[in-house]
Amino acid sequence: xxxxxxxxxxxxxxxxxxxxxxxxxxxxxxxxxxxxxxxxxxxxxxxxxxxxxxxxxxxxxxxxxxxxxxxxxxxxxxxxxxxxxxxxxxxxxxxxxxxxxxxxxxxxxxxxxxxxxxxxxxxxxxxxxxxxxxxxxxxxxxxxxxxxxxxxxxxxxxxxxxxxxxxxxxxxxxxxxxxxxxxxxxxxxxxxxxxxxxxxxxxxxxxxxxxxxxxxxxxxxxxxxxxxxxxxxxxxxxxxxxxxxxxxxxxxxxxxxxxxxxxxxxxxxxxxxxxxxxxxxxxxxxxxxxxxxxxxxxxxxxxxxxxxxxxxxxxxxxxxxxxxxxxxxxxxxxxxxxxxxxxxxxxxxxxxxxxxxxxxxxxxx
Amino acid sequence: xxxxxxxxxxxxxxxxxxxxxxxxxxxxxxxxxxxxxxxxxxxxxxxxxxxxxxxxxxxxxxxxxxxxxxxxxxxxxxxxxxxxxxxxxxxxxxxxxxxxxxxxxxxxxxxxxxxxxxxxxxxxxxxxxxxxxxxxxxxxxxxxxxxxxxxxxxxxxxxxxxxxxxxxxxxxxxxxxxxxxxxxxxxxxxxxxxxxxxxxxxxxxxxxxxxxxxxxxxxxxxxxxxxxxxxxxxxxxxxxxxxxxxxxxxxxxxxxxxxxxxxxxxxxxxxxxxxxxxxxxxxxxxxxxxxxxxxxxxxxxxxxxxxxxxxxxxxxxxxxxxxxxxxxxxxxxxxxxxxxxxxxxxxxxxxxxxxxxxxxxxxxx
Ligand SMILES: CC(C)[C@H](C(=O)O)[C@@H](O)C(=O)O
Ligand SMILES: CC(C)[C@H](C(=O)O)[C@@H](O)C(=O)O
Numbered sequence: 001x002x003x004x005x006x007x008x009x010x011x012x013x014x015x016x017x018x019x020x021x022x023x024x025x026x027x028x029x030x031x032x033x034x035x036x037x038x039x040x041x042x043x044x045x046x047x048x049x050x051x052x053x054x055x056x057x058x059x060x061x062x063x064x065x066x067x068x069x070x071x072x073x074x075x076x077x078x079x080x081x082x083x084x085x086x087x088x089x090x091x092x093x094x095x096x097x098x099x100x101x102x103x104x105x106x107x108x109x110x111x112x113x114x115x116x117x118x119x120x121x122x123x124x125x126x127x128x129x130x131x132x133x134x135x136x137x138x139x140x141x142x143x144x145x146x147x148x149x150x151x152x153x154x155x156x157x158x159x160x161x162x163x164x165x166x167x168x169x170x171x172x173x174x175x176x177x178x179x180x181x182x183x184x185x186x187x188x189x190x191x192x193x194x195x196x197x198x199x200x201x202x203x204x205x206x207x208x209x210x211x212x213x214x215x216x217x218x219x220x221x222x223x224x225x226x227x228x229x230x231x232x233x234x235x236x237x238x239x240x241x242x243x244x245x246x247x248x249x250x251x252x253x254x255x256x257x258x259x260x261x262x263x264x265x266x267x268x269x270x271x272x273x274x275x276x277x278x279x280x281x282x283x284x285x286x287x288x289x290x291x292x293x294x295x296x297x298x299x300x301x302x303x304x305x306x307x308x309x310x311x312x313x314x315x316x317x318x319x320x321x322x323x324x325x326x327x328x329x330x331x332x333x334x335x336x337x338x339x340x341x342x343x344x345x346x347x348x349x350x351x352x353x354x355x356x357x358x359x360x361x362x363x364x365x
Numbered sequence: 366x367x368x369x370x371x372x373x374x375x376x377x378x379x380x381x382x383x384x385x386x387x388x389x390x391x392x393x394x395x396x397x398x399x400x401x402x403x404x405x406x407x408x409x410x411x412x413x414x415x416x417x418x419x420x421x422x423x424x425x426x427x428x429x430x431x432x433x434x435x436x437x438x439x440x441x442x443x444x445x446x447x448x449x450x451x452x453x454x455x456x457x458x459x460x461x462x463x464x465x466x467x468x469x470x471x472x473x474x475x476x477x478x479x480x481x482x483x484x485x486x487x488x489x490x491x492x493x494x495x496x497x498x499x500x501x502x503x504x505x506x507x508x509x510x511x512x513x514x515x516x517x518x519x520x521x522x523x524x525x526x527x528x529x530x531x532x533x534x535x536x537x538x539x540x541x542x543x544x545x546x547x548x549x550x551x552x553x554x555x556x557x558x559x560x561x562x563x564x565x566x567x568x569x570x571x572x573x574x575x576x577x578x579x580x581x582x583x584x585x586x587x588x589x590x591x592x593x594x595x596x597x598x599x600x601x602x603x604x605x606x607x608x609x610x611x612x613x614x615x616x617x618x619x620x621x622x623x624x625x626x627x628x629x630x631x632x633x634x635x636x637x638x639x640x641x642x643x644x645x646x647x648x649x650x651x652x653x654x655x656x657x658x659x660x661x662x663x664x665x666x667x668x669x670x671x672x673x674x675x676x677x678x679x680x681x682x683x684x685x686x687x688x689x690x691x692x693x694x695x696x697x698x699x700x701x702x703x704x705x706x707x708x709x710x711x712x713x714x715x716x717x718x719x720x721x722x723x724x725x726x727x728x729x730x
Contacts, residue, residue: 076560090560120490120599141506141528142561149563152531159567161528163506167521193612195441195455196507198514202524226615227655230623233598234485247558250591251616258595290592 007067013291015073018306021358045075045089055092069317074291102270105135109256114335119261135249170206177243178215187240191228264302267309285309302341330364372432378656380438383671386723410440410454420457434682437651442658467635470502474621479700484626499542500614535571542608543580552605556593629667632674650674667706695729
């Protein structure tokens with residue numbers, strides 16, 4: 001049996017509370033189903049800075065590189081607002097993405113039927129929504145050099161970031177998008193700003209070539225990223241898979257998540273390339289939401305995004321498709337039952353805390 | 366009396382149809398009110414490329430530099446999708462912005478009460494919405510160098526764009542935002558990605574300093590741009606003035622425009638710094654919508670955004686505040702009357718074409 005070594009990096013804020021529910025689930029699966037997960041833990045973000053002076057220690061980074069999959073909570077909080085740029089909490093997450101070469105970030109934006117009414121969008125606009133944003137995660141303006149602040153003298157400084165994309169980076173992320181589209185509605189929309197950015201011109205060109213050479217059976221559209229943002233808000237159901245760069249993906253996936261009214265519920269997967277020999281991909285799974293320091297430690301955080309991230313982990317890292325399906329159904333069932341954490345509470349529903357929500361999902365699983 | 370020389374650059378697609386309505390209005394004002402507007406015309410975008418092989422000719426560029434204000438329609442269309450990057454239609458607009466040093470782009474997102482129901486957002490979320498996006502327009506990734514595609518050999522290319530901001534650029538755009546906030550609800554939200562971009566770190570620092578030194582009476586918040594996009598979709602009324610960079614401003618202002626359900630209705634102003642002697646600002650006014658090639662020439666385009674852009678022109682370039690107010694009221698009155706172009710048509714309303722809509726607004730003015 002293939003190994004199932006998980007590294008749990010709960011991070012800051014509500015991260016540990018949400019992760020605690022996944023730990024209960026893993027323990028239950030090991031005992032009742034003999035699932036054989038082996039877990040280890042490490043620090044990332046502000047808590048790692050407090051302990052080691054770095055947003056992730058080299059030791060924990062080595063554990064992440066060796067694990068079959070990493071489960072990540074959330075990082076950051078006002079406590080670390082003034083720490084130096086290089087060791088800010090986010091640097092831990094960025095190092096994990098870069099060193100593990102997790103170039104493909106999969107962000108499903110689905111609207112749980114039970115929550116359609118709680119979106120700020122009209123119910124008919126979001127009901128049944130199921131789109132997948134495939135975001136490039138190891139390139140672009142996040143990592144390009146030069147990236148610096150220069151003192152020009154005279155009280156003037158210059159802030160510089162560099163957006164860089166190479167052909168192979170665009171090719172591999174669009175390959176992931178096309179492959180996934182084939183398992184869905186077979187439709188990819190590529191978004192960039194080719195009208196102002198040279199990286200956008202190249203993006204458009206390479207996606208078009210990749211499509212022609214290997215995925216001509218998939219429907220492909222191109223949209224300018226600003227128009228794409230508008231269309232997401234106007235009629236999101238026109239999309240199936242959206243493929244875009246690191247920064248546009250950051251913005252667009254957050255907007256897509258917010259449309260669903262379920263931001264506390266949405267998981268994500270960050271995947272590397274399959275290893276030439278073992279075919280295994282490095283992988284990290286994390287909720288789309290942040291560390292929510294304002295509600296941390298109160299026992300009211302919504303653990304669903306973290307639990308749904310574990311479902312993605314079972315699906316993509318361990319081929320446990322039946323278990324992933326069952327876990328996702330358990331989440332939907334508990335929502336249908338009327339249980340709600342405070343962030344998604346609506347009149348007539350039953351408010352529960354983090355652990356009760358976790359327990360209810362495990363009971364239905 | 367100060368001169369009122371206007372250069373009209375109608376551009377492509379629905380630009381000329383929309384501009385025709387403003388021409389009628391200007392003619393009427395000259396005859397009935399002795400407003401004394403003097404107009405000249407030029408080409409920009411695809412039509413300029415067809416005529417001169419450039420997205421704007423040097424002669425028209427010189428006219429724009431000399432005018433008291435430029436009215437701009439829209440540029441682009443499938444006809445010019447394959448023209449070289451340097452002479453693509455958008456290059457004309459970008460050259461106008463850069464050469465005229467129009468660093469301050471003002472994009473009001475208001476929800477006309479008569480249209481609140483036609484937004485994809487719930488009526489209570491957008492009804493009465495009135496926010497102003499102040500977008501930096503001459504810096505950032507739009508103009509930074511290097512900006513190029515390099516052939517790396519081996520079938521690999523590299524696309525590069527550079528995001529650059531200097532202290533003075535951030536200072537002057539935030540000054541505009543704070544000044545405008547004082548005439549509104551006195552609240553500015555600055556958006557960047559300081560957690561991944563050095564230009565964002567500098568942006569945050571300079572906005573904070575400018576606030577402290579000169580605008581401490583204004584309420585200032587900072588938000589990460591991705592979170593800002595989410596908050597715009599969740600509860601846009603939390604904002605008054607949003608100040609942000611060129612690329613984030615492009616995305617966020619389009620999303621804000623779409624929220625209102627009135628994308629065909631929204632104007633924008635792009636302003637330079639006041640001249641040291643004359644105090645006059647160079648200025649260009651344009652609708653937020655694009656050239657809509659699919660409906661061009663059919664007489665069904667909505668001219669309201671173009672007419673509302675002329676209202677902004679009277680307000681900001683000629684101090685004609687009463688006239689601008691009256692024109693904006695005329696637009697609202699015609700909407701209240703139930704007249705609608707096709708893009709904003711809803712059950713029970715009366716569909717009209719471009720010229721009828723223009724005539725109705727002029728009649729109410
Ligand atoms: C925390 C931050 C660095 C990160 C990003 O910008 O990628 C986050 O917003 C995300 O989308 O995962
Ligand atoms: C046409 C294009 C170059 C332009 C931009 O990206 O600035 C447009 O989207 C806008 O927002 O005015």
